[in-house]
Amino acid sequence: MNPSALKGKTLAIWGYGREGRAALQYLRSRLPGQALTVFCNPAEATEIAAMADSAITCRMEPSAEDLAAFEVVVKSPGISKYRPEAIAAQAKGTRFIGGTALWFATHPGVRSVCVTATKGKSTVSALIAHLLRSAGKRTALVGNIGMPLLETMDWTEQPEFWVIEMSSYQTFEADRPEVAVMLNFFPEHLDWHGSMQAYFEDKSALITRSQARHVVLNEEAPRVAALADGLTAEVHWFNTNSGWHAKGHTLYRGDTAVLDLRELPMPGQHNAGNVCAALTAIEALGLDALALAPAARSFRPLPHRLQTLGENNGIRYINDSISTTPFASIAALECFSASPVAILVGGYDRGLDWDAFADFVSAHPPKAIIAMGQNGARIAERLRTIAAPGFVLTEAADLADAVHQAQQALPQGGVVLLSPGAPSFGVYADYVARGRHFAEIAGFDPNAISQIPGLGLA
Template sequence: MNAPLPRFADLAARRVAVWGYGREGRAALRALARRLPRQPLTLWCSADEAAAARTAHPALAVLDVAPDAAALAQFDWVIKSPGISAYRPEIAIAQAQGTRFTSGTALWFGERAEARVVGVTGTKGKSTTSALLAHLARALGWRTALAGNIGLPLLALLDDAAALWVLELSSFQTGEAGPLELGVITNLHEEHLDWHGTPQRYRADKLRLADAARTLLVDAAQPALLDATATHAARRLYDDAAGWHVAQGAIWRGDRRVFDLARFALPGLHNARNACAALCALEILGGDAVAAASALARFRGLPHRLQRLGARAGLHWIDDSISTTPEATRAALESLPGAAVTLILGGHERGLDWAPFATWLAARPPQAVIAQGASAARIGASLAAAGVPWRHAADLVAAVDLARTCSAPGGAVLLSPGAPSFDQFRDYAARGRRFAELAGFDPCALAAFGEIAGLGIA
């Protein structure tokens, strides 16, 4: 870490604004109201959020336009929501004029320097790994917090106590993390280029977690990640035959068979590796991971992550809306060996290279492939170049209609788009709920649909 992380006391008697009124922005405003109750505040939010913000915070100056550099430069501090890229030109201009930018994540770390924290990141697998680690730690009786990018802003738990904090950190947040007892990086693939600008910058921002971690845990089966973290002074490995790894339908600790995967509700090798990461992390923290491993049988998967919705009209429907990279879609397909799958791809266009995925898919084509949304043309061009037949749909509604006509009876319709949702939906969860509705399900009637079990402190 370079400069000390800011605290709320640093914001006192300063000109302070909050940029964004999503979960993080709302949590920041509530924390500011508690810590600095008489502080004048300004909020920038979207026009459709303004009325709710004014109702919730009557003393707040609400501006329903995006700030430009001149507007930002009027403030000493701006608390920015994670989804707003730190590389926007107006931010650079305002910083040059003295405005300082921070976040709920940085403020939490500034206030809670004494906390025992595990930070988990990775292009895919970070949410499941975080939830698994919290679940296993609680199985040992540890009072554990699960928060961060997984769905609960850190500032919502600012005044709460826990023996262990398990925090999922996105690439937007890894540079804002304070000292970590343990950092976990599951993998690195191309992602979020619209925020970071280049693959190199995305990679560098992800790896900032390693700089904050006293001990670092990475996947031994990820050569690029091994190379990138080779100089870390206290690096540990999972997915390695000498430690926690998957083999012969089970999770092993070295040569000891610990947990049979037939008892694990999460499908796919990638999820078994996530479990290995969580077990290894628990062991590094001093927990009896072998004893805790049996609790994997009670773990409930996260929503919109290979969530089996059920059967309708002779087809099985699977919601994997969380998959926003081609690599995540590949992992989803690998978890369904032998199934007659109709795959729905596409969404927000970020300019990702789909050629490697298309080449991989050509060797094992699903029963049908449908590309929809803003990225359909790019995806379709790569599929066609690799010789993979595909069909085009304008949007998710059309894609589901098409899936009904081209799927094999008894087959599966898999929404694993490999792209974000922002061309049609607010977030991946809204896309998943709409998929369920289009398939003929009532999301409210599905057990725990949309709920992430274990958030908060328990």
């Protein structure tokens, strides 16, 4: 929806985090003087009042009736479209849109690569941008990775390529990207989507609804691979013997060995798959991925994703704060199987089961598991059902206590691994704040670990 289509409409913004702020700035610059209502909290209302714009009204948490009074509501991604008040207002004619839809409406025909997944989408997005820049292409790295699309609307210089990370809250608003990438699917965000099926349909909308010209899919993820059926887009596969795939420590393109994965700065088999996905997307854009593959060696890993903070007193500290599912915690443990590991798990309880994690640690026990957070007791209860655990299991009052217990469990040294398998809600603002606190507790500078390399235009 173009700004001109919003002129004269009764218009509201719902949510005033970073996305909501970007939406207000965008709408006010395009529609000066038009009445706007912002649904926000009291502190945010005070901030907006300081703008001294008499056409902006602030209101608190809206009811269905409140929302139904508007023709268009620009909704922040974190607010579920499945909330009863949103559904009721929509039934009465209110149209809900997000910043993603507004951006695509004003950027038809640009060369864009959109990436989604339950896990790995940030790394793959950043790696695609890194490879494009290594080819001398002016590239924007934006979206869910840390820069809302609406913050780019007034850029005077335009990139040749847009690489856009998308959460499941945004994928259904993508419109005709050049390349759409879906890496994997695991249960997550069920509190937002309401069910696993709704989450899958929203996540896979990037493939099924966006009308992308090229689609990149993971042959080793059956549910994702099945999306290829009936697509009119050209499908490009990774993790397949005829395309980009890994065997042992070697990266292959078909039968051609390309490079040793141990030379790359990202540990783990899942990151080998991420490299394959990024190179497949490069090929889908029509570039020479074989020539660009060696540039992956100079990629700087993203913060809070299996991030090595450093070593103190013989203990290495790994920050995987972005881990918000038990499957991510399993992948993290696989990366450090050769070392004694004390893993910190638990956080906000979304009701996910930990059976797969319990099965994994039963077969591959770490040195210690420290459970914490809202679901820590439930995780510990599940792990106590393991007949012969082979690991020390304790519960911690908070993150500082968990780190202390992990240190005590590693008298001969090893790895303290923060890979919570759960969100940070309730205790921390987000996974970044949790990762920063972990770094501080472990004796490292939290300000030195949080910058996302390559974010924005370069």
